[in-house]
Amino acid sequence: MDGQGLRQRTAPAGGAMTSNAVVIGGGIGGLAAALALHRIGWHATVLERAPELREIGAGMSQAPNALRALDELGVGERARAVGVPTYATGNLRTPDGRYLQRAHPGDPAPLLGFHRADLHRVLLEAIPSGWIRPGAEVTAIRQDKESVTVRCGDDELSAGLVIAADGIRSTARRLLWPDAPPPRFLGRTAWLGISETPGMPGSMTLGPGGYFLIHPVARDRAYWAYVTSADRPGIRYDSEKGELLERVGDWHDPVPAMVEATAPERVIRIDIHDLDPLPTYVKGRVVLLGDAAHAMSPDRGQGAGQSLEDAVVLAAAIANEPTVDDALRCYDAERRPRTQATAMGARKDGARSTFKGAYRLMTPMLRLVPASLWRRGTSPDGNPTWRWQPPRLT
Ligand SMILES: Cc1cc2nc3c(=O)[nH]c(=O)nc-3n(C[C@H](O)[C@H](O)[C@H](O)COP(=O)(O)OP(=O)(O)OC[C@H]3O[C@@H](n4cnc5c(N)ncnc54)[C@H](O)[C@@H]3O)c2cc1C
Incomplete structure (x- = not known):
């Protein structure tokens, strides 16, 4: 996890390209995405700009939908062991x-309360060793029909798919969705x-x-x-x-x-x-996930939970659809209505x-x-x- 691999240009060749992804961001969404890909036999490299991978902040709750996503990621039991039932x-x-x-x-208490660092650690510990590269800030992205190349400092990394889970102030969204309004x-x-x-x-x-x-x-x-x-x-x-x-x-x-x-x-x-609703979460082979796609007000306690759902739905689509492009279309069609409705609902709840x-x-x-x-x-x-x-x- 020392980031040294970035000094070489990594460009998996031919068919390997389609089962190799770069994930931008090592928060809950990015780690969930990497883990979901691991579950379907893909390889992923997680690029995280922070020098050390950790979740800052205080606590959060996770609802039954998020716990089911964690089950599908294979870490439900470990998450339940560190979460505490809450009747909030x-x-x-x-x-x-x-x-x-x-x-x-x-x-039965509907929610589990978590220290953020505990939930983040549960995901991190399930990621194969060597997949995570801290201290790697993505500053540029370019793509053709077959692959996407991201730049980190002086180095470049190519893959068949880039999952941008780089948070509410996403660099990927700024670069590829230049007309999207900034966070509101x-x-x-x-x-x-x-x-x-x-x-x-x-x-x-x-x-x-x-x-x-x-x-x-x-x-x-x-x-x-x-x-x-x-x-x-x-x-x-x-x-x-x-x-x-x-x-x-x-x-x-x-x-x-x-x-x-x-x-x-x-x-x-x-x-x-x-974030105001985006018209699409997909640009070519780059897909937005978590707060990068649909950052929401915390009033429904769903932001991270929706990123866990995103990860599972994206990996399932990749596993089941004939091509990555088809999978991204399915992901976009399935996730945008649900996440945007949840975000707009949270916006209203909070205002009220x-x-x-x-x-x-x-x-x-x-x-x-x-x-x-x-x-x-x-x-x-x-x-x-x-x-x-x-x-x-x-
Ligand atoms: C006050 C508050 C309370 C909340 N409570 C809850 C709750 O109870 N339940 C719940 O489910 N959600 C809650 N949320 C929402 C939740 O915190 C977020 O939805 C969730 O953390 C988003 O995860 P993410 O991985 O998408 O983004 P982030 O956690 O923002 O992670 C993005 C990562 O990308 C990295 N990064 C950014 N740019 C780059 C780059 N260019 N290159 C490489 N890496 C980069 C960042 O360093 C970061 O590690 C709350 C939010 C707030 C503000």
Whole structure:
């Protein structure tokens, strides 16, 4: 994993070209893509610009659809071993601590909470050794009918297929989709962290203008996130932690305690962007996957999950279709409607839950939802997005 192989120009010849791919980006989407290709007998080289492969950030949840994709990638069991059941969608509270809705402790938890690094490691450990090249930033892409060549520094690498999983600010998208609009700021910002808070069941607290989410990510640790509106991106405070405590310091236990327990330098601040729908995810033999294709607002907890689905669907199409071009057409036709609908839904959900007047309007309505209906809607097959079934890879 030292990147030295890049000094040679690698251009698999003839027929080998069609079972050899370059993956740009070693995040959850890129690793899932490489693993999916491995499952169907392809070879992949993952180019990651960071000098070391690791997932930064705090926590996340994965829903049943994403867990099924992980099963198909052959790592479902390992993922479940590091994830923690979370009832965040079931336990809905107000800042004074009252429950608008409450999960039944005996019900199966629909989601698993993960430390991001743990889920990333599960994927990384399943990738064949030698496939990953850190410190390799792709700066140019050119292609003819048969192959694509990517440039990293002074070196070039060719393959029959390039999967661009290089995130919301994708270089591949900028180069090959020059007319695509840049990421859209959604008028929302988030503070995130991990605190040593044992035994959290997971919950979501709706407040005026923002919500505080808690997912357990280990027996003794929990992920927290506060999402609220912001007039513009880039607003920063001398003390992000102090600013957040100004906003949620008088909320119910353990909200302030979790923020207090997070070291100031570990409090992460992210302005929320997404992508407007692209007319296609495919240009020749280059295909966009994950956030590069459909970065979405985090409000449905689906961004990484959709990238796992992308990886499985792409590999299944490659395995089943007569040509790579046919497979890319199938992938595009199958993935764009689902991912773009999920992204637009998340955009709307986020706008609703951080709109200042929404709290006063929404809380009385949510209190009136019959508990049985809420329970059904937050059960593992209660949400239509969660019901997705993967194609088989093996
Ligand atoms: C606040 C927040 C909360 C979220 N919560 C959830 C959640 O609960 N559940 C969920 O499923 N999703 C969640 N998401 C979404 C999720 O984080 C993303 O959808 C997911 O991480 C995208 O993975 P990716 O691999 O497509 O992109 P990235 O993780 O961005 O990875 C892209 C990789 O490509 C590399 N790269 C970039 N450019 C180049 C280049 N030119 N050459 C080589 N390498 C390059 C980068 O270094 C990076 O490693 C959340 C997002 C946010 C912002």
